[in-house]
Amino acid sequence: MATEGSFQSDNKFLCCICLDVFTDPVTIPCGHNFCKTCITQHWTVNDQHQCPMCKEPFDKTPDLRVNTFISEMVHQFRQTMVNKSSSCSEKQAAEPGGVPCDVCTEAKLKALKSCLVCLTSYCQTHLEPHLRIPGLKRHTLINPVENLEDRMCKIYGRPLGMFYLTDNICVCQFCTVSDHRLHHVVPAIQEYEAKKAVLQTEGTNVQQMIQERRLKIEQIQQSVRLSKDDADKETSASVNVITALIEFIEAGLTEVVKTIEEKQKTIEEQAEGFIRELEEEISELMKRNVVVEQPSHIKDDFKLLQNFTSMNTAPPTEDWTEVRIQTSHRGTVKTTVGQLKNTIDEKVKRLYIDIELNRVQQFAVDITLDPETANPYLILSPNGKEVKHGDVMKDLPDNMERFFPTCVVLGKQSLSSGRCYYEVQVKEKTEWTLGVVSESISRKGKVKARPASKCWSIGLRNNCNYKAFNNTHVPLSIKSDLKKVGVFVDYEEGLVSFYDVDASYLIYSFTDCNFNEKLCMIFGPRSNDGGKNSAPLIICPVGQT
Incomplete structure (x- = not known):
């Protein structure tokens, strides 16, 4: 006997015409199963005798006999669903946003099924007659939904159990005979399974795309982190290089100033030496001037000639015409700065190699x-x-x-x-x-x-x-x-x-x-x-x- 674990899907026990659990299930020659009443009414309404599922035509109306094996399976399925629903849903209050039982007068219990014939939703207790009374068993039960009127054909009052692929709408089985005879019609449950499979495939693809994009986000974030780390290292290295260069340039500036000051000191010492020599010569010349002026007042020619030899000492003869003191330091600055530039270039190159070598050593x-x-x-x-x-x-x-x-x-x-x-x-x-x-x-x-x-x-x-x-x-x-x-x-x-x-x-x-x-x-x-x-x-x- 079948157990609860044997039933993998409710859809195996649903008639594709009434969309309800089989009632007196029969098997037609092509192998598909339907409720006896549903397939009989379908062939009565349609002129051709063909399978609603696979469209296989039959020359005459097939003899219909209840399939006792499927009937027993359906019976076991109904019992399983009742027991399962009873253990899980009995006396369970309707949750906010859920479908309540339309029959309960006091506390509304959670609906277990909705009937497309009664247009009513039932909890476990009030659903019991539909599972027991033969007339109610033929009603179409679906999972609980609101607005049941929307599930019924507005023209014929029958469940919307068929789906037009061309018009992309749900209709009842009588609409297939009158309004949409030439359109491609399939059972709604069949199209539901196909659409569900498409959505599942698309959902899988979407999930994969989401994962790929999340992975890409992680990769980008990791790249940003690596870039930030590298930027911090480069900033630190740049600060060290610039600081070293500033210190080097400041030292070079100090050296330039020192060189100019030393040169100026040399010039001043040289000038002082010249001035001392000139002052000494001036002193000698002043003495000479006194010696020269005194004889010029002697009117006795004999005495002047007699004393002239002793006064005839040679005056200073050094020529100061070409003596110059340097007043410009322009050449010194140019030479010193040029040397500093060359030294800085070599320093920068060495610092860069030091940083580069330190960077590659990290790997x-x-x-x-x-x-x-x-x-x-x-x-x-x-x-x-x-x-x-x-x-x-x-x-x-x-x-x-x-x-x-x-x-x-x-x-x-x-x-x-x-x-x-x-x-x-x-x-x-x-x-x-x-x-x-x-x-x-x-x-x-x-x-x-x-x-x-x-x-x-x-x-x-x-x-x-x-x-x-x-x-x-x-x-x-x-x-x-x-x-x-x-x-x-x-x-x-x-x-x-x-x-x-x-x-x-x-x-x-x-x-x-x-x-x-x-x-x-x-x-x-x-x-x-x-x-x-x-x-x-x-x-x-x-x-x-």
């Missing part, structure tokens, strides 16, 4: 070497942080990941988005290669160090020739021997930059790189060269500058 990652990719001549440290070239080829499996004969090794970590930074010690080496390569780079045969071969790297050759291995080798101007190299990669920006960590100096950048697969870090210690190049490449912990 430090912990890199370890992958022994599965190491050339057999390479020796890796147990912690995977050091690599150097050995003189003996180790007996290792020649797997597809291993490089041969090129003496390089890759890091275990890879990059397919975002940014990363790491530092490598190259001190005391005469040759080395560092950079990044695409994961698909050929591991067998000579590795061509150039972007066209999916390799972006720099290196040292012959202990003095630093090069960037672009599609054509680019000589690098290094201020002092490199001891530690920082490598920064920005996948989305297509950028690979190399830094002199100790000098806070940008060595070289590959820009506008076309990254379209995973990137791996490559380390090439180069040949041992008889012990001259025996120092290892060492992956170092990243420290702030």
Whole structure:
């Protein structure tokens, strides 16, 4: 016997003509089920004998016999619905906005069903006659609704159980014969299920669109937060740079003023020296003047000639005509400011590199070497942080990941988005290669160090020739021997930059790189060269500058 759990949907037990639970259900040849009275009246009204559901025509009126199996199922369904409704709804007061029972005279109870024939809504108690009396069983019961008159055909007074697809309206079964015979008509319950399925699909799509937009909001908000953090860092860095420049300019101003003051002091000391010499000469000349004036009053020619020799001392003969004191400091200001400008330019460049290096160091990652990719001549440290070239080829499996004969090794970590930074010690080496390569780079045969071969790297050759291995080798101007190299990669920006960590100096950048697969870090210690190049490449912990 069927149980309550066997009934998955009320619609399986509803007649598509009267939209009520089957009464004396019959099965017609096409397999669809209807109330015996409903299908009989339908064929009486319509000239053609066809199924209201699938429109299959019949040559003659089929013999109608009550389907006892479906009848028993309907009986069990009615009992289940009564018991279920009784346990859940009996004597339950109508909620605000709910449908109340039209029969209750005192406290209005919650309606369980509405009858389209009686145009009345019933609670569990007052619905009982419709479930027991044969005449009332034929009435059309639906879930409780208000304004029942709207569910009835205004012309024929029958339930609006059919749906016109062309006019998009609900009509009764008699309207299909008279007013809309040529229109495409389907049972309302069938169209209801179709529309419900469409709405469910659309609802699912709408929910997905909502989730996508909420995710986009979260992404935008996260971008704003990252932008705010970056703006704060840039603001702080800008304040530090401008403050340092202001202090430097103030110091330069002090130096300019000091230089001018010292020059002025020198001029004043020089002038004082000239004045002293001139005053001494004036004193001598005044004495000379007295000596000269006295003989001029002697009228005795013999006495004048006799004393003239003793008075004939030479006066001062220094020529002061070309002596000048500098009065303009214009050249001093121009020279000093020009020197200050050059110094400031160098200072700004150094501050910028310091800030840039500090910024990229925020993306430090912990890199370890992958022994599965190491050339057999390479020796890796147990912690995977050091690599150097050995003189003996180790007996290792020649797997597809291993490089041969090129003496390089890759890091275990890879990059397919975002940014990363790491530092490598190259001190005391005469040759080395560092950079990044695409994961698909050929591991067998000579590795061509150039972007066209999916390799972006720099290196040292012959202990003095630093090069960037672009599609054509680019000589690098290094201020002092490199001891530690920082490598920064920005996948989305297509950028690979190399830094002199100790000098806070940008060595070289590959820009506008076309990254379209995973990137791996490559380390090439180069040949041992008889012990001259025996120092290892060492992956170092990243420290702030």
